[in-house]
Amino acid sequence: MAADLPDAPLPQDGQSTGQSSPSENQQKQAPQAPSLGDLGFTPAQTQANAKLQARLNKRTHMLKVHQTLGLITAIPMVATLITGPQAKAKGRNGQTITEPTPANLDFHIALGGLTTGMYWTTAYYAIFAPKIAGVKPRGAIRLHRDLEWVHGPGMIITPLLGIAAYKQENAGEKVHGLASYHGTAAVVTAAAYGAAIVAVSWPIHLKFWEK
Amino acid sequence: MKFLCAVLLLAALPLHAQNQYVLQQSTLTWHITHPMHDVDGISHAAKGKGVCSGGTCDFLVAVPLNTFNSGDSNRDLHMLQVVRGAEFPMVVVRTQLAQSALKASAIDADLTIQFAGQTVHYSHVPFHRTMHGKDVEISGTIPATCSDFKIDRPSFLTVPIHNEIPVTVNTIWQPM
Numbered sequence: 001m002a003a004d005l006p007d008a009p010l011p012q013d014g015q016s017t018g019q020s021s022p023s024e025n026q027q028k029q030a031p032q033a034p035s036l037g038d039l040g041f042t043p044a045q046t047q048a049n050a051k052l053q054a055r056l057n058k059r060t061h062m063l064k065v066h067q068t069l070g071l072i073t074a075i076p077m078v079a080t081l082i083t084g085p086q087a088k089a090k091g092r093n094g095q096t097i098t099e100p101t102p103a104n105l106d107f108h109i110a111l112g113g114l115t116t117g118m119y120w121t122t123a124y125y126a127i128f129a130p131k132i133a134g135v136k137p138r139g140a141i142r143l144h145r146d147l148e149w150v151h152g153p154g155m156i157i158t159p160l161l162g163i164a165a166y167k168q169e170n171a172g173e174k175v176h177g178l179a180s181y182h183g184t185a186a187v188v189t190a191a192a193y194g195a196a197i198v199a200v201s202w203p204i205h206l207k208f209w210e211k
Numbered sequence: 212m213k214f215l216c217a218v219l220l221l222a223a224l225p226l227h228a229q230n231q232y233v234l235q236q237s238t239l240t241w242h243i244t245h246p247m248h249d250v251d252g253i254s255h256a257a258k259g260k261g262v263c264s265g266g267t268c269d270f271l272v273a274v275p276l277n278t279f280n281s282g283d284s285n286r287d288l289h290m291l292q293v294v295r296g297a298e299f300p301m302v303v304v305r306t307q308l309a310q311s312a313l314k315a316s317a318i319d320a321d322l323t324i325q326f327a328g329q330t331v332h333y334s335h336v337p338f339h340r341t342m343h344g345k346d347v348e349i350s351g352t353i354p355a356t357c358s359d360f361k362i363d364r365p366s367f368l369t370v371p372i373h374n375e376i377p378v379t380v381n382t383i384w385q386p387m
Contacts, residue, residue, distance in 0.1 A: 033269035034260040036303060041258065045275045046301055053297035060292045063285075071368075132288055139283030200285075201367070204247045 055130040066125035073118040080111040119155050147196040154189025231387040234259030238381040244373040252281035263310050272304045294327040302326045316340050327360040350381040
């Protein structure tokens with residue numbers, strides 16, 4: 001069985017370093033030199049798989065886009081969090097209520113919309129990246145993926161609560177009910193999103209500039 | 212006549228036995244360095260054989276790329292992609308040594324490595340030999356680089372990993 005195995009895939013191109021070339025070295029090999037077939041690997045281990053390579057290439061491309069878009073998305077996400085308080089009516093019950101200016105409100109809504117759009121575009125590239133059969137997630141990627149279950153629903157709930165809060169404010173009402181949790185949902189979502197970025201990058205050299 | 216053949220066969224067996232080595236255990240570790248990360252990928256799945264004849268020994272060690280484990284499946288799949296591990300699933304290392312060199316504690320080996328669709332020769336790679344009873348432990352580090360094998364260096368936050376990807380080799384061979 002092992003003797004029927006194919007030899008190592010032939011390289012498409014050759015290169016050599018050192019004093020002698022590979023062809024010279026192979027010429028020097030004795031006829032009894034062991035071959036790959038002698039080692040007992042299964043054909044599945046030794047045979048080239050062009051389809052799998054194509055899937056790996058597509059997967060890497062999509063996850064690189066996912067990584068880049070994910071980092072860019074963090075910018076409007078943080079900006080949306082920062083502008084949140086300016087888009088909120090201020091004043092407790094019994095006190096004078098100060099409504100946010102339309103400019104502040106519109107700016108916050110625009111940033112929130114941009115963040116939501118970019119977030120789901122980022123998610124698309126991870127969700128639809130080709131899966132590789134037989135590979136179970138191990139290591140930091142597991143926490144990165146588990147955190148999807150926090151920031152994913154958060155990126156649905158937060159905009160919905162934001163819309164509800166906007167409608168209540170436009171109706172001259174103080175934000176109440178579930179809509180009053182818009183800010184909390186946003187903070188939890190952003191925290192989970194940040195943790196997902198750190199998780200997939202961990203461990204990090206703290207003094208990376210010394211490397 | 213049959214008896215004579217049997218005697219000759221039995222007499223040849225010990226001679227044959229001393230001239231072959233089989234890889235019993237191995238730990239191969241690649242190491243990558245990035246300004247923000249240092250990562251090792253380890254495989255214990257190498258298989259190898261050595262055949263000695265006429266004063267020289269030919270050794271072959273091969274390991275499937277998909278057996279390297281860095282502790283992160285995402286990184287391992289990315290490694291397979293950048294080294295074209297589905298098209299070229301094995302790393303194959305060949306070397307030829309004088310049989311007398313196997314008795315020294317320091318071994319200077321010329322290696323021919325097939326990896327990532329390239330064949331690269333490394334001259335004078337130092338290895339250390341230690342005896343454990345009959346078994347022979349051979350260890351050393353292969354000074355591989357991404358550029359030798361035309362590997363596009365993976366990057367993180369747009370910063371690529373270092374070009375050097377040294378592979379530490381620890382093998383235990385059993386004479387047959």
